Amino acid sequence: MQSNPQLNANGELRHLLSIEGLPRDVLGSILDTAASFVGVTEREVKKVPILRGKSVFNLFFEPSTRTRTTFEIAAKRLSADVINLNIAVSSQTKGESLLDTVANLSAMQADLFVVRHGSSGAPYLIAQHVKPHEHVINAGDGRHAHPTQGLLDLYTIRHYKQDFSRLSVAIVGDVLHSRVARSLIHGLTTLGTPEVRVIGPQTLLPTGVESLGVRVFHDMREGLRGVDVVVMLRLQSERMRGALLPSAQEFFKHYGLTAEKLALAKPDAIVMHPGPMNRGVEIDSSVADGPHSVILPQVTFGIAVRMAVMSMVAGN
Amino acid sequence: MKILIRNGRVIDPASGRDAIGEVAIADGRICEALPGKPERVIDAKGLVVAPGLIDLSARLREPGFEYKATLESEMDAAVAGGVTSLACPPDTDPPLDEPGLVDMLRRRAKVLTRARVYPVGALTVQLAGERLTEMAELAEAGCVAFSQANAPLSDSQVLWRALQYAATFGFPVWLRAEDHWLARGGVAHDGDVATRLGLPGIPAFAETIALGTLLELVRATGTRVHLCRLSSAGAVEMIREAKAEGLPVSCDVGVHYVHLSDMDLGYYDSHCRLTPPLRSQRDRDALSGGLADGTIDCLCSDHTPVDEDQKQLPFAEAEPGATGLELLLPLTLKWGAQRELPLAETLRRITSEPARILGVQSGRFAPGAPADVVIFDPQAPFKVAAATLRSQGKNTPFLGYELEGRVRFTLVAGNPVFEQA
Numbered sequence: 001m002q003s004n005p006q007l008n009a010n011g012e013l014r015h016l017l018s019i020e021g022l023p024r025d026v027l028g029s030i031l032d033t034a035a036s037f038v039g040v041t042e043r044e045v046k047k048v049p050i051l052r053g054k055s056v057f058n059l060f061f062e063p064s065t066r067t068r069t070t071f072e073i074a075a076k077r078l079s080a081d082v083i084n085l086n087i088a089v090s091s092q093t094k095g096e097s098l099l100d101t102v103a104n105l106s107a108m109q110a111d112l113f114v115v116r117h118g119s120s121g122a123p124y125l126i127a128q129h130v131k132p133h134e135h136v137i138n139a140g141d142g143r144h145a146h147p148t149q150g151l152l153d154l155y156t157i158r159h160y161k162q163d164f165s166r167l168s169v170a171i172v173g174d175v176l177h178s179r180v181a182r183s184l185i186h187g188l189t190t191l192g193t194p195e196v197r198v199i200g201p202q203t204l205l206p207t208g209v210e211s212l213g214v215r216v217f218h219d220m221r222e223g224l225r226g227v228d229v230v231v232m233l234r235l236q237s238e239r240m241r242g243a244l245l246p247s248a249q250e251f252f253k254h255y256g257l258t259a260e261k262l263a264l265a266k267p268d269a270i271v272m273h274p275g276p277m278n279r280g281v282e283i284d285s286s287v288a289d290g291p292h293s294v295i296l297p298q299v300t301f302g303i304a305v306r307m308a309v310m311s312m313v314a315g316n
Numbered sequence: 317m318k319i320l321i322r323n324g325r326v327i328d329p330a331s332g333r334d335a336i337g338e339v340a341i342a343d344g345r346i347c348e349a350l351p352g353k354p355e356r357v358i359d360a361k362g363l364v365v366a367p368g369l370i371d372l373s374a375r376l377r378e379p380g381f382e383y384k385a386t387l388e389s390e391m392d393a394a395v396a397g398g399v400t401s402l403a404c405p406p407d408t409d410p411p412l413d414e415p416g417l418v419d420m421l422r423r424r425a426k427v428l429t430r431a432r433v434y435p436v437g438a439l440t441v442q443l444a445g446e447r448l449t450e451m452a453e454l455a456e457a458g459c460v461a462f463s464q465a466n467a468p469l470s471d472s473q474v475l476w477r478a479l480q481y482a483a484t485f486g487f488p489v490w491l492r493a494e495d496h497w498l499a500r501g502g503v504a505h506d507g508d509v510a511t512r513l514g515l516p517g518i519p520a521f522a523e524t525i526a527l528g529t530l531l532e533l534v535r536a537t538g539t540r541v542h543l544c545r546l547s548s549a550g551a552v553e554m555i556r557e558a559k560a561e562g563l564p565v566s567c568d569v570g571v572h573y574v575h576l577s578d579m580d581l582g583y584y585d586s587h588c589r590l591t592p593p594l595r596s597q598r599d600r601d602a603l604s605g606g607l608a609d610g611t612i613d614c615l616c617s618d619h620t621p622v623d624e625d626q627k628q629l630p631f632a633e634a635e636p637g638a639t640g641l642e643l644l645l646p647l648t649l650k651w652g653a654q655r656e657l658p659l660a661e662t663l664r665r666i667t668s669e670p671a672r673i674l675g676v677q678s679g680r681f682a683p684g685a686p687a688d689v690v691i692f693d694p695q696a697p698f699k700v701a702a703a704t705l706r707s708q709g710k711n712t713p714f715l716g717y718e719l720e721g722r723v724r725f726t727l728v729a730g731n732p733v734f735e736q737a
Contacts, residue, residue, distance in 0.1 A: 099628055119633055120584070121583070142630075143514030144514030207510070212512065
């Protein structure tokens with residue numbers, strides 16, 4: 001087995017590819033750094049010179065609006081030059097290979113690649129081939145990982161609940177296809193969360209999901225009982241086309257978050273969602289906009305977390 | 317040419333012979349004593365002299381995929397690996413579904429005068445799983461068996477008819493058991509590792525369900541079926557029972573599968589993207605054990621040269637397969653050493669056993685048998701490196717590994733076709 005490709009010889013973050021395998025203290029220091037950037041994002045002049053003169057390439061092989069935008073904002077607040085490449089509609093359709101695309105951008109003096117790709121593991125392949133001074137941040141690969149989302153989820157939980165060591169967290173919905181769920185699960189278990197639950201029908205839970213250190217519930221009411229944090233996952237509409245689910249209506253009835261089901265969680269429970277939300281499919285509007293929801297603060301924290309990660313991998 | 321190989325440790329797995337001695341060759345065949353003086357003497361002191369290896373699955377990539385490999389490069393790789401006979405699956409482009417194609421392949425191979433090539437014909441036209449090929453014609457052109465390679469045959473009525481038709485002529489059918497629908501879209505063993513890496517899985521029951529269907533059809537038709545590339549513990553158990561029942565089945569396992577498991581995927585090592593997928597350590601141990609106790613008859617390299625560009629891709633997009641002709645011997649020796657088997661027992665899995673399945677006279681040192689011989693140093697170490705592999709495919713999960721077992725001489729029909737000091 002190769003050594004962890006995201007850490008350098010001193011155990012410092014060189015790339016961010018996955019939360020899995022990051023030591024607890026590295027996770028902690030990312031969250032602490034993010035906290036220091038929250039202040040910056042609230043100032044009138046929202047810029048620090050940490051990445052001044054560096055070029056950040058947003059390499060999105062899959063369409064994304066929110067993640068790409070928050071990475072762009074984060075990079076600009078660190079004073080980097082940002083180049084957005086929407087590759088889903090450019091060179092890949094002309095038959096250029098992933099590594100050729102990266103090599104070409106590297107020739108344009110890139111410092112940091114922010115990569116989203118539909119295939120699990122694609123950022124690992126890129127990280128194996130970049131030059132020593134170049135860095136890779138995974139902005140979502142297939143079903144595998146979305147580490148900055150996981151980190152902003154952890155940041156949000158820490159912000160509202162402080163201590164992970166007493167928490168019970170429920171992750172609800174399409175865990176099978178969710179890179180968000182995998183990243184969050186690794187983060188929560190690394191930080192010592194005693195109870196992580198996944199809730200969903202068997203068709204949307206991956207084989208052997210227990211091996212990730214979670215408890216499995218098929219009954220949402222049972223699964224939500226007494227939890228501190230509820231994380232709802234996005235359900236893609238194409239899931240209804242295969243044999244995974246019969247209909248959005250039936251899914252919502254059993255696995256949609258309503259005020260009535262949320263009442264089973266702790267009275268001060270928070271509700272999170274990585275976005276974009278499907279109201280009426282996985283979450284009811286009254287909950288999404290209700291007092292337990294921290295969905296919009298998640299987005300704000302997301303910028304600080306991405307600034308933290310970018311400054312740690314590519315800052316001097 | 318009359319050749320005398322002397323001073324070597326002669327191992328003939330078929331007869332159990334394992335002693336320092338001589339092997340005499342005249343007119344391309346093994347003989348008890350040379351008629352007259354040898355024209356060449358090979359001193360095999362410190363080396364093992366064994367029947368040339370027989371590989372039941374090696375893709376030569378001709379016709380159609382010459383950019384991945386050519387007949388010449390792969391035949392070079394074969395003899396450098398001590399492989400003197402190989403069966404090639406029909407998944408070329410076009411597939412081996414017409415006598416003319418088979419004939420051409422055989423003639424091209426013959427001109428190169430290296431390993432013996434035994435084409436396996438397509439069971440269905442274009443391997444599409446719909447219409448039967450002209451099996452009798454293909455057999456006349458030189459096909460030794462019929463197969464779908466890795467192409468699905470999901471219509472079980474076609475499968476049934478194909479087995480009946482093959483049984484009519486006594487042709488063996490070689491099939492890999494995999495339910496096409498259950499395997500659809502999968503790229504790794506459906507288990508903890510695939511879950512962690514976010515890779516779509518192929519469950520082990522995709523193999524056992526298809527195997528159940530095949531065994532039931534063998535029971536109904538009496539067709540001789542060879543099951544290719546077992547991958548799961550459940551399948552080993554089913555074959556064990558089928559053999560105990562007396563069904564006419566045999567089976568093989570790819571040499572990678574007795575050494576590697578899905579854990580070896582590491583950080584998406586596309587060299588471990590194989591068909592069938594590497595499964596759990598428990599499956600690997602069951603395959604290794606099944607091979608040792610004879611449930612699994614033999615090992616094959618399942619040699620599949622893949623262009624490096626097709627491996628330098630995200631795991632799921634990478635082309636499956638590994639190069640294997642030159643690693644079959646060292647990886648088999650490594651397996652035998654791990655099981656603490658006598659060398660003759662180990663070598664049986666790549667000589668006399670595949671010879672029996674192929675129905676050929678080679679793979680043994682009986683007088684009159686074809687003089688296909690490998691002479692190797694079982695302890696000589698070497699490092700697996702792209703530069704030293706003769707195959708055009710450098711794609712192996714064992715790149716950088718130290719393995720033992722180097723081929724010094726390979727003879728086919730009494731002709732030295734490979735020599736390395």
